[in-house]
Amino acid sequence: MSNVYDPREIEPRWQAHWLEHRTFAVPNPGRPGFDPSRPKYYVLDMFPYPSGAGLHVGHPIGYIGSDIVARRKRMEGCNVLHPMGWDAFGLPAEQYAIQTGKHPKETTAANVANFRRQLRLIGLSYDWDREVNTSDPAYYRWTQWIFTRLYDQGLVYQADVPVWWCEELKTVLANEEVINGRSERGNYPCVRRPLKQWMFRITAYADRLADDLDLLDWPESVKAMQREWIGRSRGADIVFPLAGVPGESLTVFTTRPDTLFGATFMVVAPEHPLLRRIATSDRRAEVNAYVAAASSKSDLERTDLAKEKTGVFTGGHALNPLLDPADPRARIPVFVADYVLISYGTGAIMAVPGHDERDFEFAKKYGLPVVEVVRPPAGTPGLADGVCFTGDGTAVNSGPIDGLPTPEAKAKTIRLLEERRAGSPKTQYRLRDWLFSRQRYWGEPFPLLHLEDGTVVRVPDDRLPVELPEMKDFTPSADGSPPLARARQWLSTTDPATGRPARRDTDTMPGWAGSCWYWLRFMDPWSDEAPFAPDAERYWGPVDLYIGGVTHAVLHLLYARFWHKVLHDLGVVSTPEPFQRLFNQGLLVAPAYMDGTDRLVPADEVDEVAGKSFRRSTGQEVRQIVATMSKSLRNVVNPDDVIAENGADAFRLYEMFMAPLADQRSWSSRGISGCRRFLDRVFRLLVEPDGSDPVRPELGQGAPARPLEGPTLELERALNRMLKRVDESFVEFNFNTAIAAMMTFVNDASERPGSLTRSQAERFVQALSPFAPHIAEELWQRLGHAESIARAEWPKADPAYLEDETFELVVQVLGKVRGKVTAPRGAGEGDLKSLARGAVEKWLEGKQVVKAIVVPGRLVNFVVR
RNA sequence: GCCGGAGUGGCGGAAUCGGUAGACGCAGGGGACUUAAAAUCCCCUUCCCGCAGGGGAGUCCGGGUUCGAGUCCCGGCUCCGGCACCA
Numbered sequence: 001m002s003n004v005y006d007p008r009e010i011e012p013r014w015q016a017h018w019l020e021h022r023t024f025a026v027p028n029p030g031r032p033g034f035d036p037s038r039p040k041y042y043v044l045d046m047f048p049y050p051s052g053a054g055l056h057v058g059h060p061i062g063y064i065g066s067d068i069v070a071r072r073k074r075m076e077g078c079n080v081l082h083p084m085g086w087d088a089f090g091l092p093a094e095q096y097a098i099q100t101g102k103h104p105k106e107t108t109a110a111n112v113a114n115f116r117r118q119l120r121l122i123g124l125s126y127d128w129d130r131e132v133n134t135s136d137p138a139y140y141r142w143t144q145w146i147f148t149r150l151y152d153q154g155l156v157y158q159a160d161v162p163v164w165w166c167e168e169l170k171t172v173l174a175n176e177e178v179i180n181g182r183s184e185r186g187n188y189p190c191v192r193r194p195l196k197q198w199m200f201r202i203t204a205y206a207d208r209l210a211d212d213l214d215l216l217d218w219p220e221s222v223k224a225m226q227r228e229w230i231g232r233s234r235g236a237d238i239v240f241p242l243a244g245v246p247g248e249s250l251t252v253f254t255t256r257p258d259t260l261f262g263a264t265f266m267v268v269a270p271e272h273p274l275l276r277r278i279a280t281s282d283r284r285a286e287v288n289a290y291v292a293a294a295s296s297k298s299d300l301e302r303t304d305l306a307k308e309k310t311g312v313f314t315g316g317h318a319l320n321p322l323l324d325p326a327d328p329r330a331r332i333p334v335f336v337a338d339y340v341l342i343s344y345g346t347g348a349i350m351a352v353p354g355h356d357e358r359d360f361e362f363a364k365k366y367g368l369p370v371v372e373v374v375r376p377p378a379g380t381p382g383l384a385d386g387v388c389f390t391g392d393g394t395a396v397n398s399g400p401i402d403g404l405p406t407p408e409a410k411a412k413t414i415r416l417l418e419e420r421r422a423g424s425p426k427t428q429y430r431l432r433d434w435l436f437s438r439q440r441y442w443g444e445p446f447p448l449l450h451l452e453d454g455t456v457v458r459v460p461d462d463r464l465p466v467e468l469p470e471m472k473d474f475t476p477s478a479d480g481s482p483p484l485a486r487a488r489q490w491l492s493t494t495d496p497a498t499g500r501p502a503r504r505d506t507d508t509m510p511g512w513a514g515s516c517w518y519w520l521r522f523m524d525p526w527s528d529e530a531p532f533a534p535d536a537e538r539y540w541g542p543v544d545l546y547i548g549g550v551t552h553a554v555l556h557l558l559y560a561r562f563w564h565k566v567l568h569d570l571g572v573v574s575t576p577e578p579f580q581r582l583f584n585q586g587l588l589v590a591p592a593y594m595d596g597t598d599r600l601v602p603a604d605e606v607d608e609v610a611g612k613s614f615r616r617s618t619g620q621e622v623r624q625i626v627a628t629m630s631k632s633l634r635n636v637v638n639p640d641d642v643i644a645e646n647g648a649d650a651f652r653l654y655e656m657f658m659a660p661l662a663d664q665r666s667w668s669s670r671g672i673s674g675c676r677r678f679l680d681r682v683f684r685l686l687v688e689p690d691g692s693d694p695v696r697p698e699l700g701q702g703a704p705a706r707p708l709e710g711p712t713l714e715l716e717r718a719l720n721r722m723l724k725r726v727d728e729s730f731v732e733f734n735f736n737t738a739i740a741a742m743m744t745f746v747n748d749a750s751e752r753p754g755s756l757t758r759s760q761a762e763r764f765v766q767a768l769s770p771f772a773p774h775i776a777e778e779l780w781q782r783l784g785h786a787e788s789i790a791r792a793e794w795p796k797a798d799p800a801y802l803e804d805e806t807f808e809l810v811v812q813v814l815g816k817v818r819g820k821v822t823a824p825r826g827a828g829e830g831d832l833k834s835l836a837r838g839a840v841e842k843w844l845e846g847k848q849v850v851k852a853i854v855v856p857g858r859l860v861n862f863v864v865r
Numbered sequence: 866g867c868c869g870g871a872g873u874g875g876c877g878g879a880a881u882c883g884g885u886a887g888a889c890g891c892a893g894g895g896g897a898c899u900u901a902a903a904a905u906c907c908c909c910u911u912c913c914c915g916c917a918g919g920g921g922a923g924u925c926c927g928g929g930u931u932c933g934a935g936u937c938c939c940g941g942c943u944c945c946g947g948c949a950c951c952a
Contacts, residue, residue, distance in 0.1 A: 224947085255952065344951045430951055550946080658877060736878070736890095741889080743889055812933070853884090853932050855884060
């Protein structure tokens with residue numbers, strides 16, 4: 001046994017120990033070894049998609065943070081569920097397989113093995129008995145089972161939906177693969193083409209998905225993004241009869257029914273179904289030309305803000321439903337313009353240029369009348385000042401609602417409309433139903449059968465899973481039909497209920513499916529009778545802490561909440577929400593370098609001298625940029641290399657020491673040395689490098705207890721202050737301050753050789769162990785403990801030792817620090833004042849002290865004249 | 866434009882309730898030990914003036930509240946992230 005700190009020897013040994021002894025395995029309720037008296041804690045990482053590139057040093061930041069929490073909770077006596085698995089289905093895996101010419105099953109298995117190896121290298125305390133893989137039939141059997149539950153609830157339907165089609169690649173592409181109307185790979189033009197797709201009725205849950213955010217301890221920014229995505233607006237539908245088109249009317253959605261009398265024109269989207277009826281014959285040619293031009297524009301061009309609004313008059317008129325049709329003010333001209341979107345509301349609006357910016361802009365351009373119907377509060381500029389006023393005010397020029405404040409004007413307008421059956425209250429959402437099918441191979445097959453009469457039945461539970469067929473060629477078909485359509489044998493089957501011939505569905509689920517319930521499978525991954533045992537779910541749910549990147553702020557977290565809520569309604573899960581607390585770890589950036597011709601220079605070929613960067617081989621100065629790690633920027637740092645050089649513990653510490661867990665941080669290849677030096681000092685503090693004893697003699701088992709006095713008492717105080725700061729760091733996961741506090745303690749202890757006691761050494765190692773578990777296990781064992789430190793006690797700060805009996809009294813004159821003096825802790829105000837006066841005599845000479853402010857334990861401030 | 870967040874030394878960052886700004890670490894400078902190097906240990910390191918004791922300024926900018934402001938209030942600037950013609 002070497003007495004010099006050597007992580008290359010220590011770390012693999014302890015990693016093997018943990019695996020062999022299943023140190024972090026936690027039993028489920030009712031299983032041997034389960035202790036119901038302990039509280040539960042479920043800390044979950046967003047499980048990774050196992051890419052071919054492996055992990056870079058940015059990926060483990062969240063994993064290390066969650067691991068520190070898990071390890072500490074274990075020491076506090078909790079049953080801790082801390083699992084890991086693989087989000088292995090989906091497009092990237094399929095693309096990678098196509099690229100490498102290997103089957104996705106093979107590449108996924110190899111990538112998973114590499115990820116597992118890398119995660120174990122970091123010393124993360126996962127319960128590997130619970131590992132799951134979404135592409136494993138034993139897992140996706142239950143993904144399909146949950147799908148059938150949603151299907152039975154009527155939450156699944158088929159619809160013709162435009163999808164991206166790339167003529168050049170002869171394939172359908174997912175939204176994520178299309179950027180600005182061109183394919184991500186190859187940059188070929190793509191077009192929208194209607195195709196029959198499976199849809200989830202997520203809009204049925206829109207209200208609860210928005211409202212229940214209030215129950216959650218999530219970052220406000222993520223809640224805001226979800227609310228915005230759901231985009232709930234309360235208002236009214238208003239029905240405008242069409243003049244000259246008997247029996248037809250135009251329905252619009254508005255959030256401002258109170259501005260109805262200010263509607264001086266109407267606008268319909270170019271795709272509006274009634275447009276042909278509305279347009280008069282003399283205008284038809286112009287309208288058709290406009291519609292044709294709009295349809296040839298890409299989505300990007302349509303939504304480009306910089307562009308000016310365009311539109312043409314249809315010749316048709318609509319009638320204000322609250323005015324007499326004979327009243328000339330009731331007739332409202334109808335325009336067609338592409339600033340109105342067919343996909344939102346009713347695809348038509350009443351335009352109120354006085355109180356809507358977009359309508360105002362359009363009206364000014366085409367010389368349409370602008371009428372004020374909302375008077376702004378005094379002092380707020382409005383139409384009288386030539387600007388459009390969109391806020392709340394008082395209704396004017398509006399007949400029956402004149403004089404009412406905006407909220408009441410809205411309510412009364414809706415009442416009047418309802419009386420005339422010309423409108424009703426309406427809540428509108430920006431959220432769309434969820435397009436759930438992909439014409440791809442590497443995903444869960446739909447557990448659905450198409451019968452010859454055109455009906456669709458679901459596969460019964462006892463026939464699940466519907467396994468993905470083995471296919472040698474899994475590339476998309478040239479005509480856009482899914483690869484599974486070519487699996488002839490697999491395709492034709494019979495309906496188990498009737499024995500009639502049936503055809504399997506050939507679409508697969510998107511990559512999101514497996515991640516919509518994996519936290520539930522982790523609770524009981526062994527069950528083959530249900531997705532999980534109900535008692536396991538009742539015990540472990542909900543996830544107490546979910547750590548992951550903010551990139552999943554909307555889609556994954558919204559989809560996961562949706563499935564969870566449906567399962568909750570069905571009584572399958574006991575909680576209304578899956579993730580009680582969400583925490584987003586910060587991004588990692590790293591310097592990248594370019595030479596004079598903007599060519600990228602690999603980061604490891606660059607030296608930094610006096611703030612400038614030079615290419616080592618040529619001595620040429622290079623320019624530094626800072627960006628997220630990527631292969632293309634040649635600035636990727638692999639944790640394998642960092643760990644090989646400095647050890648996993650130093651790596652873990654450095655990742656946490658760079659910044660609070662939530663903040664963006666910048667990787668510096670040199671910075672880690674401070675953390676490595678700290679661990680060297682820790683080891684030397686407890687172990688005599690030239691000796692042969694496992695620890696220094698005064699720290700060994702049976703070493704005589706020593707009184708808390710002199711430097712030992714000082715260390716006791718230093719230790720307790722450290723423990724307090726470490727504890728506080730767990731509130732917002734600013735572990736950088738915890739590590740700084742431990743460094744300070746080790747500095748204090750190193751300055752007082754021989755003063756550290758065994759008890760102090762033990763408590764220090766316990767506090768260190770969640771952060772640097774390998775060295776902690778090693779030192780714990782050397783201190784004579786047979787059991788792993790993983791379940792040792794978590795050390796608590798003793799308030800009796802947080803303060804010295806004296807403190808440094810700061811003395812200010814007029815708020816400026818003019819002196820300092822040592823004062824006894826319990827001194828009264830009078831004593832402090834006279835002590836303070838003595839320290840700043842020369843500043844008080846010839847001055848009159850008007851007032852003295854005393855903050856006990858801190859400072860005295862003299863106010864003088 | 867709207868929503869969310871942030872601006873502190875050469876760098877990453879710290880600072881409880883409004884109470885010593887710059888903890889801890891990196892980088893840099895000086896020294897000890899060494900034949901030498903590495904490692905280790907000690908000292909210095911916000912800026913300006915001064916040989917020094919010491920003094921002045923200073924937390925994005927401008928105001929304000931207060932005995933006292935990095936922290937609170939008002940106005941502005943910059944940066945990062947999200948949404949973006951959603952009626």
